[in-house]
Each structure stands twice: as C-alpha cells, then as structure tokens.
Amino acid sequence: MKIRLNGEEKQFADGLSIAQLLEELQIRSGRVVVELNRDIVSREAHGSTLLKGGDALEIVHFVGGG
Amino acid sequence: MEDLLKLGDKSYRSRLIVGTGKYKDFAETRKAIEVSGAEIVTVAVRRVNITDPNKENLLDYLDPKKYTILPNTAGCYTADDAVRTCRLAREAGVGKMIKLEVIGDDKTLFPDIPATLDAAKILVKEGFVVLPYITDDPITAKKLQDIGCAAVMPLAAPIGSGLGIRNPYNIRIILEQATVPVIVDAGVGTASDAAVAMEMGCDGVLMNTAIAGARDPILMAEAMRLGVDAGRKAFLAGRIPKKLYATASSPIDGILG
Numbered sequence: 523m524k525i526r527l528n529g530e531e532k533q534f535a536d537g538l539s540i541a542q543l544l545e546e547l548q549i550r551s552g553r554v555v556v557e558l559n560r561d562i563v564s565r566e567a568h569g570s571t572l573l574k575g576g577d578a579l580e581i582v583h584f585v586g587g588g
Numbered sequence: 589m590e591d592l593l594k595l596g597d598k599s600y601r602s603r604l605i606v607g608t609g610k611y612k613d614f615a616e617t618r619k620a621i622e623v624s625g626a627e628i629v630t631v632a633v634r635r636v637n638i639t640d641p642n643k644e645n646l647l648d649y650l651d652p653k654k655y656t657i658l659p660n661t662a663g664c665y666t667a668d669d670a671v672r673t674c675r676l677a678r679e680a681g682v683g684k685m686i687k688l689e690v691i692g693d694d695k696t697l698f699p700d701i702p703a704t705l706d707a708a709k710i711l712v713k714e715g716f717v718v719l720p721y722i723t724d725d726p727i728t729a730k731k732l733q734d735i736g737c738a739a740v741m742p743l744a745a746p747i748g749s750g751l752g753i754r755n756p757y758n759i760r761i762i763l764e765q766a767t768v769p770v771i772v773d774a775g776v777g778t779a780s781d782a783a784v785a786m787e788m789g790c791d792g793v794l795m796n797t798a799i800a801g802a803r804d805p806i807l808m809a810e811a812m813r814l815g816v817d818a819g820r821k822a823f824l825a826g827r828i829p830k831k832l833y834a835t836a837s838s839p840i841d842g843i844l845g
Binding site for chain 1: 607608609610611617630631632633634635636638645646647657659660662672675676677679680682747774794795796797
C-alpha cells in the first residue's frame with residue numbers, strides 16, 4: 523500500500539499498524555506525535571490503529587526553536 | 589517574599605525564557621540553558637526526518653522534569669496551522685503552555701494579528717495556557733489578555749534582529765494596562781537590552797538568537813541571566829528620578845574654608 527508519510531509517497535506492506543510502522547522506521551514512539559488524516563492518534567492507540575492505502579500520516583517531534 | 593513569575597498555574601524564579609534553536613549542537617544547547625538559569629525553554633514542532641530517524645532528540649538533552657517545555661508555533665502562517673501545531677505539541681505530553689506565533693510575512697516575521705487573535709480564542713477555549721507573540725501594540729495586548737491569554741509577549745524588535753527595544757513608549761503603555769505578565773519576546777541583542785526591558789517593569793524576557801548567535805553562547809547566557817536579574821532588581825528597588833542638574837553626593841557642611 524502507498525501512504526503519504528510526512529508529505530512523501532511511501533510504499534509499505536498492507537495492514538501495518540502505526541506501532542509497526544514506527545518500529546520499521548526505527549522511530550522511538552515516546553518522542554513523537556502521530557497524526558493520521560489530520561487526527562491525532564494517541565500513543566496508546568498506535569498498536570490498534572491499522573493503516574490503509576491513501577492514508578496521510580504525519581510524524582512530528584520537538585526540535586530546537588525560539 | 590520570593591519574587592516569582594506566574595504563568596498559568598506555575599511559578600518560576602527565573603524571568604529569562606530561552607529558545608533552543610541555532611546552537612552548534614545539543615550539548616551546547618544544554619550548557620547554555622543551564623548557565624542562563626532559565627526554567628522555561630521554547631521548542632519547535634517539526635516533521636521527523638524519516639530517512640535518518642535515529643538522530644538524537646532534543647528532549648534527550650533537556651529533561652522535561654527539570655524544564656518547562658514551551659512549544660512554539662513558529663513557521664505557522666494561519667490560525668488553523670497554529671492550532672494544529674499546538675494540539676500536536678500537547679499530545680507530546682509536556683503540558684498545556686504554548687507560545688503562539690502566527691507569522692504574517694517571512695521578511696519581517698511580524699505576527700499576523702487577526703490570525704493570532706483567532707487562534708488564541710480557540711486555544712484558550714481548549715484549555716491551553718497561551719503566550720502570544722505580538723507586535724508592540726497596546727490594543728492587541730489588551731484584546732489578548734481579555735481573551736484569556738496567560739501573558740502577552742510584545743516584540744522588542746524583529747526576531748533575530750538584535751536591535752533592542754525600539755518603542756519603549758508602547759511597551760510602557762502595554763505594561764500600564766496589563767493584568768497578565770508582559771514578556772518581551774524577540775529582538776533583544778545584548779544583556780543591557782534585557783536589563784532595560786526588566787527595569788521598565790516587564791515580567792520576563794524571551795530570547796534565542798542573542799544567546800545562540802553570540803561568539804561565545806555560554807558566556808552570553810550568563811550575561812543574559814545577570815542582565816535580567818539586574819534589571820528586575822533595579823525595577824523593584826525603584827530608580828531615582830532623572831534630573832537636569834547635579835545634586836552633591838557629599839555633605840555641604842564641614843567643607844574646609
């Protein structure tokens with residue numbers, strides 16, 4: 523399936539959960555916030571939220587800023 | 589009685605709020621912040637670099653238990669984007685205080701005031717402790733405090749300009765009518781700029797570039813801590829009035845004839 527990840531089209535295996543996707547990308551879930559199709563997905567729901575083709579996912583974190 | 593800066597339901601001993609941008613690396617960021625004595629640090633919300641996700645994270649260097657993390661909405665040009673960014677920031681679990689900035693123009697980085705007001709209304713309603721970055725306009729400051737913002741943060745001068753307070757008279761009017769803390773945000777260049785803001789009666793100063801961009805950021809962090817402290821103490825002490833003519837410091841009586 524194709525999903526739009528942080529603004530870029532990416533190919534992933536079908537039926538992946540957000541938790542699995544983060545693991546595949548080697549991203550520590552404790553340091554990021556995930557937004558799926560403009561809705562925030564709480565950390566507790568990462569495991570139970572399955573992705574489907576066409577989804578738009580944003581993974582953000584804190585960086586230095588003023 | 590201890591002199592504290594109250595924002596939302598928290599109180600702080602330090603009146604210097606510092607940014608975390610533009611440092612050489614996270615180690616320098618951490619050191620400068622430590623030396624500055626700041627208890628509140630601003631951060632930005634950005635996309636994770638998917639191709640290199642294992643890069644160190646800022647929060648590995650700044651313990652959210654030790655510092656109040658103040659997410660900003662830098663880079664947002666609409667109220668919608670700013671609100672979205674605040675919601676994402678809150679989900680990160682660092683509290684509900686946010687620095688609201690809705691930028692109007694990328695050359696001046698002046699705020700878009702109507703959009704800032706729109707976003708502030710939504711965010712206050714959603715329970716955020718909103719600290720809005722604004723131009724030094726008393727009317728805007730009043731509107732935002734009436735909306736329920738926890739402070740108002742007029743700029744001294746354009747972000748990163750280092751020009752110091754360009755319009756002290758407007759800041760004075762803002763201070764005179766304020767019922768919430770007034771924090772000068774942006775435009776400070778050196779320690780005396782911070783001291784001037786505090787001597788005028790501002791409740792705090794927020795800066796990033798003035799420290800991070802200095803030749804020696806760690807030393808400047810210390811200078812800013814001292815500048816803010818000196819200015820605050822001078823304000824509390826009550827300065828002497830300015831006069832045109834001299835008044836002798838030594839007694840007139842007993843002068844050798």
